[in-house]
Amino acid sequence: MLQLKQNLDIEITGFKLTKNGMEVVGEPSFRQWEKAGEFIKRSHEAVQFWRGDWLNYGELNYDEWSQHFDETELASETLRKEKWVAQRVPAVRRRTSLSFSHHEAVAELEPEEQIEMLDMAEKNNMNRATFRKAVQHYKLKLDVPELSEEELKRTDEAVFRSVQECVDASINAIELLEKLPWESVHIDARDWLISHLKKVATYYFGLVRKYDRQKQLSNSLV
Secondary structure, rough: OOOOOOOOOOOEEEEEEOEEEEEEEOOOOHHHHHHHHHHHHHHHHHHHHHHHHHHHHHHHHHOOOHHHHHHHHHOHHHHHHHHHHHHHHHHHHHHOOOOOOHHHHOOOOOOHHHHHHHHHHOOOOOOOOHHHHHHHHHOOOOOOOOOOOHHHHHOOOHHHHHHHHHHHHHHHHHHHHHHOOHHOOHHHHHHHHHHHHHHHHHHHHHHHHHHOOOOOOOOOOO
């Protein structure tokens, strides 16, 4: 049984969870210890969505909601991120088998795209790093060129390992460029840089995709 005390401590049968640790109450059984651990694990996995939903509900329903926080808390990047992700990915599209980081990775996408990518993550049991890379590839919406079987025969695994490094480097470069303060730069310069980088990424990503159909190259590829 879970109880929230007046001082906001949480009491589970046999244990009390405080701000600074856990206190044992009486002589809890092994099953009670297990139950406390399950609650702690679930809380750790869910707290970011809890906070995000709580913030969005407060903003929507109470004019004075911001008075609950001081200026430092409101400016917190962590709270802003949790609030934004919870707003962009509502509960109806969330997956209990995936982490908050998985949902954060698709938050910029349209609803149907979020569903498609989260389905893929669930189906393939993708970890956070692999899924983030898959979403990066998807966002580029690359036009993948087709290569003949003869062209593929002239390649080897060492070449394609280098190709994957090129793909990842191109994606990282595009992300860095898009974060720059382009409002102070002529728009043509931005378009030129990103357009040319995407052309390079498209070519190398095409090589990797075609080869991967014949032989598994990397779990990080879509």
